Amino acid sequence: MSMALGRYRWRHDQVLRELADIIEKERKKRGQKRDSKYIKFVKEGDPTKVKKPSEQKSILDSATLWEMQVDLVRRLVRPDVVNNNLRPDIVLWSHEGKEIIMVELTVPWEERCEVAYQRKKIKYQDLADDICSKGWSAWVFPVEIGCGGFPAQSTWRAMTVLGIKGKERKAGIQRLSTTAEKSSFWLWWGRALQS
Template identity: 55%
Template sequence: MAGKVPPSFTSIGLYIRSGQLQLPKSSVVEKFKIAKCRLVMTIRDSKDRKVSQAGIEIQTGRKWSAEEVVENAESSLKLRDIIGNHCIGRQCLGTSHFQQWNKANIKEKRDMGQKATREREDEVRKSRGVELGAQGAWTKWELPQRRLTWAEVWRMEPYRISFFLLSVYDTLPTPTNLCLFGLKEDPLCKLCVERGTLSHILSGCKTALTQGRYIGGGMTMFYRRLHRQWTKNVQKRPRRINKPSSIAFVKRGEKTPTMKETRETILQLAHTWEFQVDLGKRLQFPQVVYTTLRPDAVLWSTKSKKLIMVALSVPWEENCEIAYERKRAKYQDLLDSCKEKGWQTWLYPIEVGCGGFPAQSVWKFITAIGLSGNERKRAVKKLGEEGILLVVDETRGYELETKLEK
């Protein structure tokens, strides 16, 4: 794989399947264990008695036994039959298929056993990640996971892949890490007197924020992509005209055809929209109320009296919830004032982590403006890629400094 990682990088980041950043790689040790478990179940469940009763022992070493792993996996699957299927997130009853152990055939039981073994190995990796201090900080993030495919890996530049891995597992050459590695005596930030941790360097330095170091080409590209996406969506989805409903008669013996309901998006509530983004502090709030606040993006329709405000933040991934509440509290009075003037107003605080992980608020905003399915996934991924450009240059600067000190 293109990109470089330091020798201290944990193998959890390369092979975990339930982590924050999932790579298209698999562990050789895991494949070895899965193959041994599959061999145990194949010999034991063979229809030929001479094979199943031959007493064949699978050699796996002293520290690990395939028979014990298969027995534990089958016990957990039988226990899951007793507990039943539990819903996760927004799942409802019947939305997912639940394969029961006692109703499965031999081949299905073999596949279920391998899957349970693979999940057990991933749980061990995640538990090890929780025990780590710096490289396990991603376990505290409450953000949607990101899974990279081989096609995405080959399209990305090497330094981008390295930044993904090193930022998630906190092994970038920050002042704190350089001091920990013995390459620097002072762990403080170069601009202020606080500790130069990764979260401080990428999004928490007040001096860098005052000097405008966090606002650069990446933010400009981010706003422009948002403007293009919004304009494209307005032109593509004109206002829907309600037609009179008619009675759909059904012949005897036929079933009523099911019609897919389409939700009306915010952009369909008005026919003409005006759009502005805060590029170079040139945003002028619409003449609805007087305010000195400047949201990052504003979309309004004077004729229909509808207003949409977007407040963008690029915080450290662990602080996305805090950034959401801070932005909502900042513009709440402006939201109430617009509503008092008779305008139907929406406020969307969205967060894109400085490591390139969009928060759940981004998915909510993209859905509200009318994108769905693969189109929504592509839009969210593009926003995450634009957000990461804000900090890559700063990171490469610290890498150059490390090489010069060596």
């Protein structure tokens, strides 16, 4: 049984690496955008209106200095505001904005995605409430990628809220799905070899 749990943890960590990489790229990109100024020039007499970029497209736009830690190989370092034994898979925080984002990944059977979502949402709600009572803003994003590669709606929502949209979101979801599917294949293949 413990060997099976180790395999499931291995699959979870494979998908988590991909998810962390996608979020890290967005975090870095958001930090770079803050530093650049945007000027759009229009020809004289051109009747088109200049669209101003929207003020906030992502939770990450609310602060400039975000730190991120991922719970791979049990090395998660959390901000001091979290005094709890719970360890979300990915934690982003900004001391400047007093904000924290927690992402909790699950790789269940496809028909169990909604159950996994509800279970993780409830599990981390007390932690989020505790953080909010200390004057911080807290968000919890349970994310599910089915072991057969099916991305649950929670995955699409989390990426959108984090500012990952359009082609980048679609490509990111495809990466997560492919990783889950390939990892599951290797688990089944390894199991067949042991029989």
